[in-house]
Amino acid sequence: MIAVNPDACEMVIPDGIFRLEDYTSSKARWCSGCGAHSILNAVKLLCKEEQLPPEKTVFVSGIGCSGRFPHYMKTYGFHGLHGRAFPVASGVKFRRPDLHVFVITGDGDCCSIGAGHWVHAIRYNMKMVALLFDNSIYGLTKKQTSPTSPMGTMTNTHPTGSVLPPINPIQSTLGLPNVSFVAQTVDWKPAHLQATIQKAYEHPGLAFVRIVQRCPVFMHDTYEPTVKDPDAITVLNHEKGIKLSEKELMKFRHVIEHDPADIVKAREVAELVKKTLPIGLFYQNKEAVRYDEYGAHNMGISIPDRMKAIDHLMDRYAV
Amino acid sequence: MSDTTQTLAKPTSSTTGVKEAIVEIVSDSGEGAQKCGQSLGKISARMGNGVWTVEIIPAEIQPPARSREGASGIRVRIGQEEITNMGDQAHLVVALNEQVLFGRIEQNAYKAGTYLLIDNKWAEHTSPDIRRGYLDAILRFKKLGYIIHEIPIEKECLKLVSDARRGKNMWVLGLLCYIYDRDMDLATEQVKSIFQKKTDEVIRKNLDLLNAGYQWAEQNLELHFPIPARQIDEEIVVMNGNEAISLGVMAAGMEVCSMYPITPATSATHGMAETIQSAGGIIHQAEDEIAAIGFAIGASYAGKTAVTITSGPGIALKTEFIGLASMAEIPLVIIDVQRGGPSTGLPTKVEQGDLLAVLYGTPGDAPKFILAPSTIEECFHYVILARKLAEAFRIPVFVLSDANLATGVQPFKRPKIKEEWFASELDQHPWDTDIRPYEWDEDTGISKRPIPGQKGGVYTLTGLAHDEGSRVAYDSSINQRAMEARSRKLATLKDTLKPPKIHGDPSGDLLLVGWGSTRGAIEEAVSRAREKGASVSCVQLHFLNPLEPGLKEIFQRFKQVMTVEINYSDTLGHPHITEENRRYAQLAWYLRAQTLVDIDCFSHVFGQPMSPFRILKMLEEKLDKKLID
Structure with a gap:
């Protein structure tokens, strides 16, 4: 892709090659230390690595801190309504198989107000990457309990601690019909994050990735121990899973073998979260039914043929 | 026996x-x-x-x-x-x-x-x-x-x-x-x-x-009542309003019809279910009403102007997305086959109760066009018109049908499908980077939109207040200009419309004003009343937002003006009801505000279509004249 001109001793970037800057829009306005920054970098890197034409790439988001994501990409973007990123993204993809569609959603967005769409988006299994930015808190509205807040989290709506156990988005997704790709990663392990997003992009269907994300402003105490404690994370390793270099893998103290073809085992592993945070590929099925294939199956019929079909139906009403 | x-x-x-x-x-x-x-x-x-x-x-x-x-x-x-x-x-x-x-x-x-x-x-x-x-x-x-x-x-x-x-x-x-x-x-x-x-x-x-x-x-039987046949020299089709809508959706070249089952709208999608796939489109049955419009908006944003078909309760759920479509100027066709409301109401019965909800139901000012077909034939043509308006003006367009049109069956001249009705090919030419995604024309409020896939056109659509470049309005003063531009599209369309046709004399004692499915009953009642010497005319409105021009001038030519509608209004003379607190039927309310003419209304919610008889009875009282034999 990038050629070196030995005479001039300088890098020549031919036209048509996209650089990181080509995906960069305005400066991200998230708080300093927010995990979203590293996800943004990882996504840009993926775009560059895959050389996704910015005009063929669409980021669809909901509302919340994560919802601002498309504004910081120099691609097409759709910053829509709270909880509704999935239906919009599905509509974008339905008759536009040529577009690379990414869904950017948060824990409130996906697991609360838009939970119904989450269930059905998994079932539709349209080829898209869905990134769940899960910081376990409502940030933009200033610290309310989220459906993924650990029980006892002290928030502005539950000052004495939240009273219900949280939703486990991985476990919930693994319970849905036609699920085809479920992975988990964390914003502070860039190599794992990158490899996970890469794997998700390559998946032929809906790749659901939960990214456990730090919120230094409202959830400092919740994440700091996990970030610092080398025992807090367990890596799911497998030749069909998320690929990490030996060197990267060595950085983790807990590594278990998990075959992503095994959904029963995947559900068991998803329960590990009570003791340690499992990251990696839980489940993948490349053969699941894809609604986007149904959506695009009859594209390109000529207008005369379409007119003929309508006329034929009109015959039925003729007297 | x-x-x-x-x-x-x-x-x-x-x-x-x-x-x-x-x-x-x-x-x-x-x-x-x-x-x-x-x-x-x-x-x-x-x-x-x-x-x-x-x-x-x-x-x-x-x-x-x-x-x-x-x-x-x-x-x-x-x-x-x-x-x-x-x-x-x-x-x-x-x-x-x-x-x-x-x-x-x-x-x-x-x-x-x-x-x-x-x-x-x-x-x-x-x-x-x-x-x-x-x-x-x-x-x-x-x-x-x-x-x-x-x-x-x-x-x-x-x-x-x-x-x-x-x-x-x-x-x-x-x-x-x-x-x-x-x-x-x-x-x-x-x-x-x-x-x-x-x-x-x-x-x-x-x-x-x-x-x-x-x-x-x-x-x-000694019952024999021959109805003489009439020579017909044109091809005729016979169908109901929902079937006409489904043919209209396909003839408009729309590729995506996104819906969630609801009476009495759903049969419109049954009508096309078998054919739409060979007519180049697909029905998406969404998981709920919100997802149905969200999906349609996604498809429209990606260049395939879509339609969503629903009824009152569905409109209520879709409201936030309707606001987004207006705010972010996404072309979209929304068909509302109205039924009795509020809440679950009378699901299989007719009502014209959604006018004000679609007109003003969105928080904030969210301009949209509203069309009201008045015959089965118009149900077909208005869907085609709606898509064209939606794309030309970059705005959501409502088509207000109702249970009466949905189930009423009428013969009409067979439409000859025209190529120009179809949506044009997806424009994937490089975008002129000098043109910003919301570069509102000062005169018309209209701007050109880039479609994903167009090189150089990348922008992030947002429901947040935004400037011409679709950048979030951190300085909120741009909001005034943006709202003016979106609103101006209504006035721009209005300037292209003609005043409505009057059935009967252009002036007289009383003018009845209707909209949508009541046209046949109102015109028949007016014709019968006129045969008895009553000075009454009527006019049927087909554009409800913007309204057709010249209404005030028409109204002023009549001593009295009265809307005839199938929705609720208070009746003078009922306990506590006075001229001051009376709640008017929806079109009357709207026309009074728009024209400052003291417009009366006749409306009911028996769940029945308006009948000529009922209107004639009302006219007998209003004009103090015997009109029914």
Whole structure:
């Protein structure tokens, strides 16, 4: 892709090659230390690595801190309504198989107000990457309990601690019909994050990735121990899973073998979260039914043929 | 058993014929009454007659047999001239049991002198309760002045088929073909076409039933009311408003129809379900109403202007997305087949109760266009128009139909599908990077939008207040200019419209103003009142946002102006209701605000379409003049 001109001793970037800057829009306005920054970098890197034409790439988001994501990409973007990123993204993809569609959603967005769409988006299994930015808190509205807040989290709506156990988005997704790709990663392990997003992009269907994300402003105490404690994370390793270099893998103290073809085992592993945070590929099925294939199956019929079909139906009403 | 021949009307001489007739066929659910009436309507349309048919639908799929609420059937109004509405009380009714008639009587569907032709099998039923119920009912009906004919429908059918339940409707069709002098060659063709996918044996049996019904009537009934045929020299189609909408969606070249099941809108998607795939489109049945519009918006944003079809409760759920489509200027067609509200309301019945909700239902100012077809034919053409307007103005466009149009069946000139109705090819040319995604034209408010895939056009659409570049308005002063631009599109469209046509004189004592499906009933009532010398005219509005121009000037030419609508308004004279606190019908409310003319209203929510009779009665009081014979 990038050629070196030995005479001039300088890098020549031919036209048509996209650089990181080509995906960069305005400066991200998230708080300093927010995990979203590293996800943004990882996504840009993926775009560059895959050389996704910015005009063929669409980021669809909901509302919340994560919802601002498309504004910081120099691609097409759709910053829509709270909880509704999935239906919009599905509509974008339905008759536009040529577009690379990414869904950017948060824990409130996906697991609360838009939970119904989450269930059905998994079932539709349209080829898209869905990134769940899960910081376990409502940030933009200033610290309310989220459906993924650990029980006892002290928030502005539950000052004495939240009273219900949280939703486990991985476990919930693994319970849905036609699920085809479920992975988990964390914003502070860039190599794992990158490899996970890469794997998700390559998946032929809906790749659901939960990214456990730090919120230094409202959830400092919740994440700091996990970030610092080398025992807090367990890596799911497998030749069909998320690929990490030996060197990267060595950085983790807990590594278990998990075959992503095994959904029963995947559900068991998803329960590990009570003791340690499992990251990696839980489940993948490349053969699941894809609604986007149904959506695009009859594209390109000529207008005369379409007119003929309508006329034929009109015959039925003729007297 | 009562005497079949005791009450006989004087039949009209077959040489002169009658101008029109309203016929009902009522039965329990599943006895084929609707098929019978639809066939009668089609045969009549082919004879060049005007026709309007409307189904009589009970609330449940299988209501209890022989129940008053379980009336299922159809009304067919046939005339020498064009028929535009379901009319007033029926001329003749065929009932497969007597109990279902009570429900219709409560709805004022019949009058003294209406012929009731009732299957007399119940008179000899094994159950004494049923026998008594039957005899009591016959006595009641006679007291009410109906002209009763007890006829052996089941008995006659059993001579030809073993299960009369599955054949009575064709026998009754034959009977009606005799009474109204229908062309039996056309009737034979119609029966063959109904059963075209069945065996020859089935077709033969049904033709036997048709002919037997005809012959029985000829030999036993002295009821003969020929409606003269009329020469037709153009191709005709017969369909209901929902079927017209589904053809319109496809003829508009829309590739995505995104919906969630809701009565009475859903049948619009049934109509196209088989064909749309070969017509280059797909129906997406979403997980809920919100997702249905979100999906449509996604497709529209990606360059494939989509349609979502729903009814009132669906509109309520879609409201936030409608605001987004307006704010972010996403072309979109929203079809609202209105039903009785609020809440679950009257799901199968007509109401025009959503006007103000679609006009103002969105928080903040969210301009959108609103069109209201007034005939079945317009249901077809308005969908095509809606897509074109949506794309040209980059705005959501509503088409307000209702349960009356949805189920009313009318013949009209067969549309010749035109290539220019179709959405143009997806524009994927590189975008001129000098043009910003919301570069609002100062004069029209219109801006050009880049479509994903267009190089150089990348932008992030947002529901946040934004500037011409679609950048979030951290400085909120841009909001004023953006709102002005979005609003200006309404005034721009209005400047291209013509004032509405007036039915009747251009000035006079009273002007009735209607919108949507009430047109036929209002115009008929006005014509009949004018024949009696009343100085009344009417006008039907087809554009509700923006309104057609010149309304104030038209209104000022009349001493009084009054809307006629199927929605709720307070009635003066009711407890506490005064001129000051009276709540007006929706169009009246809106027109009063827009024109500052003191507009009165006549509206009701009985769940019934507006009938000419009801309007005439109102006119008699309002004008203090006898108008009904």
